[in-house]
Amino acid sequence: MAAKTRIILADDHKLFAAGIENLLSREADFEVGGVYHNGKEALEALENEKADLIITDMNMPGINGLDILQHIKKRRWKIKTIVLSMYDEEAIFHKCIRQGVDAYILKNADPDELIFTIREVMEDRYIANFEQVLKQAEEDEFDQYDHFKAALKLSKRELEILKWIAQGKSNKEIADGLHLSVFTVETHRKHLHRKLEVSSMAELVKKALDMGLG
Amino acid sequence: MAAKTRIILADDHKLFAAGIENLLSREADFEVGGVYHNGKEALEALENEKADLIITDMNMPGINGLDILQHIKKRRWKIKTIVLSMYDEEAIFHKCIRQGVDAYILKNADPDELIFTIREVMEDRYIANFEQVLKQAEEDEFDQYDHFKAALKLSKRELEILKWIAQGKSNKEIADGLHLSVFTVETHRKHLHRKLEVSSMAELVKKALDMGLG
DNA sequence: TGAAACCCTAACAAATGGTAGCGGAGGGCT
DNA sequence: AGCCCTCCGCTACCATTTGTTAGGGTTTCA
Structure with a gap:
């Protein structure tokens, strides 16, 4: 059996983070390695712990999601990245893409979509698709x-x-x-x-x- | 043993909603009666299902948390209300107070705080942040x-x-x-x-x- | 046609300054 | 305990000034 996917969470909304943690830990092939409520702690965790994936909020006080992506890119870490964002803005999405994000998911996505996307990203099969995101945004x-x-x-x-x-x-x-x-x-x-x-x-x-x- | 507290959730961020649902359903005395991703569905649920408490997001497309509070107030329903908000703004807080909200919790609150507050509200012991605000006022x-x-x-x-x-x-x-x-x-x-x-x-x-x- | 500005009046309501009696709660004195 | 005194909430009243409400208007401009 394959090793579990070790995931780090970063979101300053504690309730949200706790919720996602719960969601993920119900999946047999996922393992939440840590939950952090600001960018600084998340980066420290990335230095010290080994993890396969970080799921980070875009908007955090101090060091934000984009900073984390930059940091990871600069050090050429192999860790996968998924950004969670409240905003369906093309500009933000493109900034993330430029920083090499693996997936960009809106916070109003289905839980199943997150689970699915994590697996896709881990298998290198995911291509971040903005058109889908856009369509959802217009309806909302x-x-x-x-x-x-x-x-x-x-x-x-x-x-x-x-x-x-x-x-x-x-x-x-x-x-x-x-x-x-x-x-x-x-x-x-x-x-x-x-x-x-x-x-x-x-x-x-x-x-x-x-x-x-x- | 007392009946479980039946809770309705309304939050357009599906991930968040699912997370909270998980969080709450781990508590023995809580029961999540429904999760809705927009104000309209939540209101329909309030009409048709009986519930003790609704936890609603402030910011939703169309009918928002404030509208839901207004609706409940207008019909004099006895259902308890808790608003989850991303914003620590006095104006929003006061608007909710005016609509008779039972508690106002920030999304970066501790999960334990939410659980605690739910129980307080159900026991009629909670007046939306009144004491906290008072304490703040003294310091201010x-x-x-x-x-x-x-x-x-x-x-x-x-x-x-x-x-x-x-x-x-x-x-x-x-x-x-x-x-x-x-x-x-x-x-x-x-x-x-x-x-x-x-x-x-x-x-x-x-x-x-x-x-x-x- | 309707929004916006202006004018007028009569009736009514509110704001602000008083005064004042009644009754309960609390402190102090004998 | 008993009594006195004071404070304060609640009640009620009055006069004066200021503000609001609900009618009725007209003119100008797009």
């Missing part, structure tokens, strides 16, 4: 701004007034701040009431905060 | 979190009045609702202004929402 980013739907009904000026109201300003203060007449601010406020279906300042403030203003 | 010279301290300075009655104000009630409505004179409500409001160092209803409402009322 569809209409992310649900709570701005209400805001779309408001005009630019009304939105602006709403922001001031949410900051606790009076009509007079808003009028002075925006160089408007108090009457104008009153009118906008009236329209805000109508459009947002409220009838008091308190509700207006709550709506505004719900919409992410203030 | 600039009193960033003085609205939490402020709550402690308020009397029972004042807190009650503040809740009504945050719900958009007028002095008259509050007076009728609590069988008080309008004058009394005015006095309480006056004291609230003094204690919370504000001078308008809008600011009062914001403070109230920051404190988790409303």
